[in-house]
Amino acid sequence: MSKFRYSVGPWNVAEGADVYGPATRATIAFAKKVETFKRLGFDAVQFHDDDAVPEINGKSAAQISAKAKEVKKLLDNHGMAAEFVAPRLWMDEHCIDGAYTSNSAADRKYAIDRSLKSIDIARELGCDKIVLWLAREGTSCAESKDPVVAIKHLVEAVNAMLSYDKTIKILIEPKPNEPVDRSYCGTIGHVMGVSAATVDPTRVGGLLESAHAILAGLDPANEIAFGLAMGKLWGVHLNDQNGLKFDQDRSFGVENLRQGFNQIKVLVENDYGKNGEYVGLDVKAMRTTKDSAGYEHLSNSLTIAKLLEEKALKFDYGFQKKCVAERNYEALEMYVVNLLLRG
Ligand code: XUL
Ligand code: MN
Numbered sequence: 001m002s003k004f005r006y007s008v009g010p011w012n013v014a015e016g017a018d019v020y021g022p023a024t025r026a027t028i029a030f031a032k033k034v035e036t037f038k039r040l041g042f043d044a045v046q047f048h049d050d051d052a053v054p055e056i057n058g059k060s061a062a063q064i065s066a067k068a069k070e071v072k073k074l075l076d077n078h079g080m081a082a083e084f085v086a087p088r089l090w091m092d093e094h095c096i097d098g099a100y101t102s103n104s105a106a107d108r109k110y111a112i113d114r115s116l117k118s119i120d121i122a123r124e125l126g127c128d129k130i131v132l133w134l135a136r137e138g139t140s141c142a143e144s145k146d147p148v149v150a151i152k153h154l155v156e157a158v159n160a161m162l163s164y165d166k167t168i169k170i171l172i173e174p175k176p177n178e179p180v181d182r183s184y185c186g187t188i189g190h191v192m193g194v195s196a197a198t199v200d201p202t203r204v205g206g207l208l209e210s211a212h213a214i215l216a217g218l219d220p221a222n223e224i225a226f227g228l229a230m231g232k233l234w235g236v237h238l239n240d241q242n243g244l245k246f247d248q249d250r251s252f253g254v255e256n257l258r259q260g261f262n263q264i265k266v267l268v269e270n271d272y273g274k275n276g277e278y279v280g281l282d283v284k285a286m287r288t289t290k291d292s293a294g295y296e297h298l299s300n301s302l303t304i305a306k307l308l309e310e311k312a313l314k315f316d317y318g319f320q321k322k323c324v325a326e327r328n329y330e331a332l333e334m335y336v337v338n339l340l341l342r343g
Contacts, residue, residue, distance in 0.1 A: 002306050003268070007083040007278035008037055009046035013294060016287040025291050034078050040299050044081040044278050048088040049118040052125065056117060057092070064117060068124030075125070082125035083278050084171065084207075084235065087111075087118040090135035090179065098136040100157035101150035101184060108153060112160045119165045130161065131207050131235065133173040138180035151184050155197045162200045171207040171235050176216040178247050187216050188223045192230055207235030209282055210263060211249055214241040221262035228270045236272075237282035238263060238305060249284035251297045253304040257340055264308040265315065279305065311339055 010033050015023035028036075034045060050056050053067045075082060089099035089111050097103055099111035118130055137154060139145050158170055172194060176186035185194060188206050195204035206227045213220040227233030240250040240260065253260030267279065285297045316335070323332035 002309055004273050004279040005043040006302060007044035007046050007280045008042050008298060010051050012283055018287055024287050025294055031074055034080055036295055038078045038080055041302055044083040046083045046280055047085045049085055049121055050088050052121050064120060065124055068121045072125050082127040084127060084129035084131045085118045085122040086131040086133060087115045095136055100154045101137045103145060112157050115161055116164050119168050128167055129169050129171055131171045131173055134185050136180055138183040140181045155194060158204060159199045162198060162203055170204045173207040173209060175212040188227045205232035205234040209237035211239050211241035211247055221266050224263055225266050234277055235280055237280050239283045249282055251283050252301040261308050261311055261340060264305060265312040268312040
């Protein structure tokens with residue numbers, strides 16, 4: 001029995017298109033995905049704003065609210081909660097040069113207005129978390145933006161959200177690159193810096209994605225630990241990543257099992273979830289996957305996470321202490337490998 005509640009986004013079941021080739025799987029309707037997520041053992045759905053309210057730009061406030069209410073009803077019918085809403089700014093024509101850090105004042109305003117709409121949607125869905133994946137906040141041409149001004153614009157945008165709704169929480173999801181080459185907010189440490197600079201740091205925290213930490217050359221378990229130590233780890237996107245390349249969103253634990261174990265271990269040790277946080281997955285099926293296996297990356301990730309949870313609970317802290325006292329980390333390391341391989 002897992003001590004965690006798990007969440008997943010509708011984009012985690014996709015058609016398999018990549019930048020070099022078209023879709024390889026059929027589209028599945030949102031309602032069908034929610035039903036299947038529930039059956040697989042998930043408790044909550046993660047949303048982009050336009051996952052909940054498609055074609056958001058053309059809709060009035062009343063239309064947005066009506067559509068969000070419909071989605072809430074669907075979630076209720078399946079006994080599912082909404083974990084967060086994330087404005088999908090990177091897809092919009094106004095955000096070609098970034099959103100909150102765009103060089104265009106009009107486009108920065110668009111980005112903030114749309115983020116406030118995400119807050120309205122979150123309220124309708126019954127959740128109090130907004131996730132900001134800062135996809136295009138940075139540069140590919142380094143000299144195209146004043147980085148100091150841009151980072152201050154980022155803080156101003158978060159302040160605008162905090163002032164709009166006095167109880168909303170903002171979770172920044174850091175990523176060092178992709179789609180931009182140089183991100184302004186690449187690690188959980190950067191997130192803490194932005195948080196401290198806002199008008200209400202108590203409502204600005206982080207969501208750590210394993211693959212993003214690996215892309216920054218960092219250990220995801222330590223990044224999770226940093227957020228936990230600051231009391232600001234309010235979400236995670238567990239997945240895996242084979243080294244420094246494009247963002248792979250592999251199934252959790254399939255590339256580096258020990259690293260996966262240590263992420264679960266630090267979450268278990270610190271009673272993550274005690275304030276209602278979910279263990280989110282952000283995993284993608286391989287393009288080669290057939291329709292018939294279109295959810296297996298999710299069920300596999302869940303199984304691996306739960307098995308690692310069992311391993312974390314079995315971890316022998318007495319033996320660990322002995323190894324530390326003797327400074328025999330060779331023995332400790334072998335113990336961990338044996339725990340993972342033999343049980
Ligand atoms: C992108 C990524 C996003 C966010 C949600 O790398 O992880 O899916 O998690 O906007
Ligand atoms: Mn993510």
